[in-house]
Amino acid sequence: MSEKLKEIAEHWRPKIVGELNGQEVKLVKFQGEFVWHHHEAEDELFLGISGRFRIEFRERVVDVGPGEFIIVPRGIEHRTVADEEASVLLFEPAAVRNTGNIIDPKLTAPMGDRLD
């Protein structure tokens, strides 16, 4: 995945790198603060590849480093934050909007972007 990550310059723009069983595997780089949001019908898995980030929930914060993963269940409000750049693998159903129930002029990413 390190070669594919080199092709990703922007933050918060997930790129599809694999598809299976109606799910997608995406790579994304985080830096800074994302927007609070939730996904109505999709659980999301975040697997740390490099750097550290955290997932903030309303009641707690989970720190995630390389080789660690967290699953955020559907319906749960959350926000991702990375003080320094972090590279992350996502597993989630196909065609999920990254900002869930929110449309954010800067952070809402185009869907369906692929790396070959």
Add this chain to the structure above:
Amino acid sequence: MSEKLKEIAEHWRPKIVGELNGQEVKLVKFQGEFVWHHHEAEDELFLGISGRFRIEFRERVVDVGPGEFIIVPRGIEHRTVADEEASVLLFEPAAVRNTGNIIDPKLTAPMGDRLD
């Protein structure tokens, strides 16, 4: 995941470590040769964590190391081989038999084994 991998002693016995969207995340250790098989209706993702392994297809072989992944599409006959121990993350639909269409007295693993 390194802590969870310490709890896995046997080879070829996937342990469920996460569930989302009807899919399961499993950890497994490979060593030696698996059995040729396919999965009728499930695609499988193999992500290398440590060590190297290969997936043999009838027409080619793919070598997979840490931080690399491969998706084996449903219906495609394959066999996993690791000359030395390799730790692997699997992502696949819930309740998949590890040996697919084959029942092997040694290699077919119990389904539903979980690590907490």
